[in-house]
Amino acid sequence: MKYGYFDKEKKEYVITRPDTPLPWINYLGCEEYCALISNTAGGYSFYKDPKERRILRYRYNNIPYDRGGRYLYLRDNKSGIFWSATWQPVIMPTAKWSENGNSLFSIPEGKKEDYIYECRHGLGYTKITSIYNGIHTITTYFVPLKENCEVWMMEIKNNSLQDRDLSIFSFVEFCLWDALNDMTDYQYNLNIGETAVEESIIYHLSRYRVERKYFAYFSVNQKIEGYDTQREDFLGRYGDLSSPRAVREGKSNNSIACGWAPVGSHNVRVHLKSGETKVLIFVLGYSEDKNDVKRVVQKFSTKENTLKELENLKNAWDENLSKLWVNTPDEDVNLMVNVWNQYQCRTTFNWSRSASYYESGIGRGMGFRDSNQDTMGFVYQIPDKVRERIIDLASTQFERGDARHQYSPLTKKGNGEGYSDDHLWLVYSVASYIKETGDIKFLSHKVPYEGGKKKGTIYEHLQKAINFSLKNVGPHKLPLAGFADWNDCLNMLGPNKQAESVMVAQMLAGACLEMSKMASLAGKKSDAVKYEKLYKKVKDQINKVAWDGEWYIRAFDDNKKPVGSKKNKEGKIFLETQGWAILAQVADKDRAIKCLDSVKKHLATKYGIMILQPSFSKFYPELGSISIYPPGLKENGAIFCHPNPWIIIAECMVGRGDQAFEYYKAIAPSEKNKIPDIHKLEPYVYCQMIAGKDHKDFGEGKNSWLTGSAAWNFIAISQWILGIRADYEGLRIDPCIPSSWDGFEAKRTFRGCEYHIKVFNPNKVNKGIISMKVDGKEIEGNLIPYVKSRKQCFVEVVMG
Ligand code: GLC
Numbered sequence: 001m002k003y004g005y006f007d008k009e010k011k012e013y014v015i016t017r018p019d020t021p022l023p024w025i026n027y028l029g030c031e032e033y034c035a036l037i038s039n040t041a042g043g044y045s046f047y048k049d050p051k052e053r054r055i056l057r058y059r060y061n062n063i064p065y066d067r068g069g070r071y072l073y074l075r076d077n078k079s080g081i082f083w084s085a086t087w088q089p090v091i092m093p094t095a096k097w098s099e100n101g102n103s104l105f106s107i108p109e110g111k112k113e114d115y116i117y118e119c120r121h122g123l124g125y126t127k128i129t130s131i132y133n134g135i136h137t138i139t140t141y142f143v144p145l146k147e148n149c150e151v152w153m154m155e156i157k158n159n160s161l162q163d164r165d166l167s168i169f170s171f172v173e174f175c176l177w178d179a180l181n182d183m184t185d186y187q188y189n190l191n192i193g194e195t196a197v198e199e200s201i202i203y204h205l206s207r208y209r210v211e212r213k214y215f216a217y218f219s220v221n222q223k224i225e226g227y228d229t230q231r232e233d234f235l236g237r238y239g240d241l242s243s244p245r246a247v248r249e250g251k252s253n254n255s256i257a258c259g260w261a262p263v264g265s266h267n268v269r270v271h272l273k274s275g276e277t278k279v280l281i282f283v284l285g286y287s288e289d290k291n292d293v294k295r296v297v298q299k300f301s302t303k304e305n306t307l308k309e310l311e312n313l314k315n316a317w318d319e320n321l322s323k324l325w326v327n328t329p330d331e332d333v334n335l336m337v338n339v340w341n342q343y344q345c346r347t348t349f350n351w352s353r354s355a356s357y358y359e360s361g362i363g364r365g366m367g368f369r370d371s372n373q374d375t376m377g378f379v380y381q382i383p384d385k386v387r388e389r390i391i392d393l394a395s396t397q398f399e400r401g402d403a404r405h406q407y408s409p410l411t412k413k414g415n416g417e418g419y420s421d422d423h424l425w426l427v428y429s430v431a432s433y434i435k436e437t438g439d440i441k442f443l444s445h446k447v448p449y450e451g452g453k454k455k456g457t458i459y460e461h462l463q464k465a466i467n468f469s470l471k472n473v474g475p476h477k478l479p480l481a482g483f484a485d486w487n488d489c490l491n492m493l494g495p496n497k498q499a500e501s502v503m504v505a506q507m508l509a510g511a512c513l514e515m516s517k518m519a520s521l522a523g524k525k526s527d528a529v530k531y532e533k534l535y536k537k538v539k540d541q542i543n544k545v546a547w548d549g550e551w552y553i554r555a556f557d558d559n560k561k562p563v564g565s566k567k568n569k570e571g572k573i574f575l576e577t578q579g580w581a582i583l584a585q586v587a588d589k590d591r592a593i594k595c596l597d598s599v600k601k602h603l604a605t606k607y608g609i610m611i612l613q614p615s616f617s618k619f620y621p622e623l624g625s626i627s628i629y630p631p632g633l634k635e636n637g638a639i640f641c642h643p644n645p646w647i648i649i650a651e652c653m654v655g656r657g658d659q660a661f662e663y664y665k666a667i668a669p670s671e672k673n674k675i676p677d678i679h680k681l682e683p684y685v686y687c688q689m690i691a692g693k694d695h696k697d698f699g700e701g702k703n704s705w706l707t708g709s710a711a712w713n714f715i716a717i718s719q720w721i722l723g724i725r726a727d728y729e730g731l732r733i734d735p736c737i738p739s740s741w742d743g744f745e746a747k748r749t750f751r752g753c754e755y756h757i758k759v760f761n762p763n764k765v766n767k768g769i770i771s772m773k774v775d776g777k778e779i780e781g782n783l784i785p786y787v788k789s790r791k792q793c794f795v796e797v798v799m800g
Contacts, residue, residue: 003676006684007120011317011339012127013684015039015119018087021680023066025357025705026121027347028150029143033286035070035150036355037126037141039119041086042069043357044175047148047214047286049410050354050361054179055216055286056172060360064089064242070284072154073169073247074135077269082247085137085154086128087117089241121684123317123343125310134160135272144309145316149285149296153306156280158272169247170266170282172218173231174204180362193262195229197254201297202229202264214288218264221281221301225269226252231261279303320346323380326722328737328744332670337717340669342381344685344710349378349385351706354409358688358703365406365415368393369486370708372425376432377711380726380750383437390429391447394461397423399449401468414450418493420472420482420504423465427511430458431518435726438751438786440521459522466515469508470534474500475560476545479508484624486643487576487611489635491624494558501555502546502564503576509538510584521728539586547591551598552577554612557622564612571623573602574612579646582653592654599647600659607690607699608639608667609647615694632695633702639690641667641709645716652720652736657766660721661738667713675699686710723782724748724757730786733797735759736767743799753790763800770800 003024004015015024023038034050036043043066044058058068071089075082084090092115116131125142136157143150158164176182176189194205200223204216228234228246233255236245246252252267270278283300287293300306326337352371355361371393375386396404396414403423404414434440443459456464469479478500481492485501492499516531546553554564554574564574578595581587587595603610615637616627629636644667651660665671667690673683681687681701688703719725723735724746731750743760773796774784784795 006335008335012120012122018117021677023357024682026126028124028141030346030350033143033148034351035143038066040066040088041071041128042066042088044068045150049408051179052410053177054175057175057182067241068173070141070152071171072139075167075247075250076133077165077167077250081133083132085130085139091242092132124313142310142313145312147296149283151300151306152282154280155277156270157277158274161274163274164272166270166272167250168268168270168280170220172264172284174216174262176206191259193257193259195257195262197227197229200224200266201293202227204262206262214286216286217293218284219297220266220268222268224266226254226267228252228255228265229262230255230257231263234263234265281306320381323749324718326744326746329741332668333717335670336668340684341710341714345377345714346381348706348710349374353706356706359706365408367406368396368403368422369425372429373708374711375429377714379433379436383433386433390433394426394447394458396450397461399454401464404450418483420479420501421485421507423468424507424511426465427462427514430462431514434518435728443518443522462515466511469504474498476500476556477541478502479504481555487635489624489626490555492555492557492622494622496558499556499558502542502553503580505538505542506577506580506584506586509535509586512538513585517728542586551595552581563623570614570616571612573598575599575603575609575643575647579643579650582650583646596650596654605639605693606666608641609644609663610637610692611635611640611643612637632692634689637692637694639692641686641688642707642712645712648716649720655736655767657736658738660736664717664721686713722746726750727783729783731755731784732782733757733795734782735799737761739764739766751786753793755793755795757795759797759799761799765799768799769797771798
């Protein structure tokens, strides 16, 4: 609890000291406008696309860390002392941390030298409090629903016994829209900056003269004393954000940027009587219509309206999260499932792997494999959005069956190819969408292929995906590995072009199985039989060539040598093929148990399951970038959080609930709140990886927020441990829980019906149901068949 705690009532994570080991961030905005904000107000914003329409400039890898943000300076005009409302960027050296956020508001005056801080990351908003010099500020940042802007509402209270004369300086630095160009082409972009100021609104107009299409604005709901829009005028020569000239001197230069570096800074004078509170509301927005700016600014001109909008936002989030609610004996499970894991699933669905504190927003767009998997962790929240996303993704699939690796969210244009797994994920996302919605007609929906000229039904898209992997096989009749499969860093493409992926083969088997079920539901009987046969064929082939005695090997390299086998010196066992052998129903019970036991023996640690062992100690050109990383990092032996749940699910499938839960807890973010100086990252979201035991910083997390770990862990806990699982014909209840649990209850909205589920575990088992009652009537099996007009349904399950 060193840096913070969960406020369960308010659904907030409360950070009680600003010097977290890394910036702990939040995402504001769920539709077109997105703002990343750290616990000290660092970060940036963009409209739709973090590369093409970057609104604020942010310097990754900066010194000092996490600079560029949404800054508000306060200056006492009598003493000349100034500070920040969000700790950064002034950083008061005397800052003392409040250990208990709740006591903040009971401090009447605050000792003059104490800077007191608190940050509350909530669902779609962030609230940062500062108390310094007798002045108390609470700044609430949020992106309102249906608006392309962010609102910063700053309440300033004079807690001192004297009347105070303050100047408030706002500061943002604009990005010149194209974030990559902004960092590279200085001869050009140091000459395109333009701004204008009308009353209290600063306009950022760089490039506006080209198309007269889009611009940014930054307003405040008060008359201003002055402004700056040229960076140097605000900072002073060689100045920096910790002590800008304008703030130091208490005077803006009223500068207009014409070239160089456009910024936005208002200077507002605030006189406060002792005990008095005033509110400043800043709006930073993106717009394509100058007339609309006034409407937005007007809308957020009063505290009442702003609070109303904040309330609407909170209600919308409550609605989003209402589709699943659980009450289990484990408080952390409740917290993760009911709030934070769902929140992260929405965020990864929105932004794929594009923009985080570790993804610069310029390299990757919406990843094909990533986004397909993200839909699976989000589909129960808003299935229509998933439908739309699947259509966008399928539109970047080649007619030959494989797919573009990613696409730009603004233009929807795809790029990259050559991965062996991408297209198969489409089968899984479509299957998961149909299971959730029952919308089997979606299979006949026509969608273009890459290039837009030719169209095919979703069903045809899936057929082509499967066909591609069936056709493009290597010497062991397994799918070719291409540039990489799910494991981006296992790059085995060599001169013989014959490396094969066992994981893709397993995914293919599973995809055939899903396809067979979908075909049968769609009335395509012969296809159903065909895909069932193909599943068996692929499965048999895998079992014939890829079983290593105690686990499944991972691949065959370009020289037909096994990878991930006991025959190898390093990288003897990989996690992925043990999980997928079971997920895709390739392994029989005996092999399933064997390979899971091998995972336990060779890969499991107290911080989670490592992706391979032993890590590669040197570079192996035939394996590629997996062996570039030092041992224990990333794909080279880290605890990769994304595939961990594949093992959790597999353990549930073989009925070992205690083991599944132990793995679940090992990487659960809330658990990391107990070891923040080891884990370092936000304890409310999953990260991509945790350093494995071959690394000196074993346990250290990296790359938080945008990771497939969110969706897969949510699937693992909600669908497999708690066992509440959408299926083609209805809702299945198939828990696999720790034997210590007495049971749990849950509420799940599924196809318009609210299911109230009570699970009892009187015999303290892991798995198995002895009776199930639906609306008082005993039913056979564990599937509640879908009934069209049912709105409420009460389910009682007795395990044993
Ligand atoms: C990263 C990538 C994902 C890939 C995984 C394993 O998380 O975003 O696409 O599957 O690494 O390499």
